[in-house]
Amino acid sequence: MGVVMNKRLICALAALSIIAAPAFAEFPKKDIQGVIQWGAGGSTDTVMRSVTPHAEKELGVDIVMTNRTGGVGAIATKFVYAKKADGYTLLMGAENPQMYKTLGLANLDYGDFTPINILARGIPIFVANNDAPFNNMKEFTEYAKANPGMVKVGSTGPGGLTSIVLAMLDSQVKLDLTNIPYNGDGPALTALQSGALDVMPAVLGAAIEHVKAGRMKVIGLVDVKTNDLLPGVSPITEDFPGFSSFLPWGPFFGVFVKNDTPKAAVDKLVAAYHTAAQNPDFIDLMNKRGFSIMNVAGPEAEKFLNTYRSVSSWIVHDAGFSKKSPEEFGIPRP
């Protein structure tokens, strides 16, 4: 009898230890799902698919990635938010959710998620058609003032990088530009080469190869310091010192889990992606594409996310195309 009792006790204990014994002591126990906000072949997709295999090695399980596009990333964001906060569903996204509330697109933003890693940040630049009669921001603004409505500028829709950078410029100097929207910077940069556009604010990485080949020229660098990839281009703050209150600013790529994910799982994932983002192949890839590596998590990442949200939300609000005031969500002015 006693023996039986003992056996039962042991079984019960063993069962208990499986259930309670912090399932997360040995996270991960099964494959992880990664949900990418943007489509196959885009920059978010490329970044995630090139860093994740290194993280898989650290974790010892597969991370199965799927693209769930739509609603400027809101579909994927909502999808991951609807899943359990257990660390087995990762959100792989870009900067867009930080604008959802102000633009009235969703009631979620990265405040509802815990950053695992903010991998890298892009640097915005102004590029122009080779035939455009201006070579830097000063000449460009003077030309645009003298020829109201004649300069055709590409954009990627409200809340996109171009709209925010143009709103920043608008806060410094009032220009009458003709805005022509494209679906993403790829098609817009193609249109710039065809002459359908004169100027396009874009992320450095998307334009750098075309610039190197001499198919378009850089007229402005939206950063506080010069960039090794763009010798001879002075940062925009030299002509427009007012920009320094917004900078450094740029689109970013990050991996997230839902808030309230057990700390053990978060720590494990943070450690894995931290090591993965130090892989020389990945660093080389990011440098070539003109992104600056951040590789941050925890408070540092949260601070960056909050600054991004404040700057972008208020600039968009002040330019008059927000649906709701950032104040409603307690987003402080930068």
Place this chain on the structure above:
Amino acid sequence: MEALNYFATSWTSLDLLALTALGTFLGVYIGAIPGLSVTMAVSILISFTFSWDVNNALCLMVGIFMGGVYGGSRTAILLNIPGAPSAIATALDGYPMALKGEAGEAIGLSTVMSVIGGFVGIIVLALAAPVVSEFALKFQPRDYLMLGILGIMLVGSLSGNNLTKGVFAGAFGMLIGTVGLDPLTAEERFTFGVVELWNGINPIAVMIGLFGVSEALTQLHYMNKAAIKQKIDRIIPRWADVKKYLPLSLQTSSIGVIVGALPGTGGDIAALLAYDHAKRVTKNPEVPFGQGAKEGLIAPEAANNAAVGGAYIPMLTLGIPGDAVTAVFLGALFIHGLNPGPLLLTENPQMFWFTVGNLALANIFVLIFGLTGIKLFSKIVECPKGILIPLILLLSVVGAYAINNSIADIWWMLGFGVIGYFMKQYDYQVGPVILGVILSRLMDENWRRSIISERESLPDFFINLLSSPLSLVLFISILLIFISQTPIWARAKAMVFK
């Protein structure tokens, strides 16, 4: 000499040869299943082949691309379900051939013509890539608008015997195409606050519903009709046939290369324009178009495979993708540490010739895998309805889910299946609907872009249209096609040739 060396890389290595063959084989079957797209397969392979050597990874992906574009025709001919939007035009005359028991001949002919089209694309890529890409870059928003108008005039060809019903169906398709976030201002259109509708209704879900499910329902309706016995004695097309249709397939291949090379259009629009071209230049088809004309099968098949080489042209010379699949290829090259862009040709010339050689190899495998197994495939049509109908429905559901891993797409697909069934019952063609869906966004975006860049001035729009040679040519061809279909033209012709 060096170029030849690079060209032959994948021909001489056993590994690369096998991977290309495997890719092409898988591609044919992935392409044949509606919803399983080449884009998806290739992007999954990016992570799968991450640690591979770049050449090995590319061989597998190129094979899938080439095989997949061809594979879309299989189900279009056999079941009236295009495997991909670029095979829609193939179904128009391919399926009627299968209904007459000529499925084997149709597949054989489409295979040979696909391969010829594929080679035309590859040859243009190899010899004239820089010239063609500079030409493709010249296209302004207004030129894309005019390509869209050229395409939409196909409603005339797709309407069957009632133009009014065809125009109605086309307009319905264009309406479906406007659902979602406005591509220019991100305002919601017909979304009723539903986030799932922001991206619009997926054209592939519409296509699978209208073609696949409605076909299954229609077959249920005519349950007593016996299955058609397929003649499978002749698979490899007669040399005389190939020779007879060669000029047409060369013409439509050229359409395919150019439209494929344009960064804003792909194989689907190429195939539709090619079908239209075939219909106009063929004076006396042996069988009327829409009832199993071989010309109507050859034209889109040659064009969509030629568009593969076309899509590579801006990608390899300028780093600009010619379609969705080459966009994924660009990502793959980045991941493998190459810098695809305008400098690729000078920095990594081996990449260019390797790709050309590999495409040619994959194209040969298309011929091999395309011509084998036809007998087995043709039997699908002879399947008892009790097996065939559930099979079609199963394929449709899997395909619709696979587009975006979304249950919503399955509902859309089923809904359009029912609509398609009633359309067929009341003698409305479903072709114009899908044409409207595909073209509405192209026309919407580019019309608005071009008028915004003219500061909303219609006179300026026309002045620029008439002063640009490219726009002028497109504009005149639209006018000519339009007028040539009106009674005025017939009367004028009668007067001149009296």
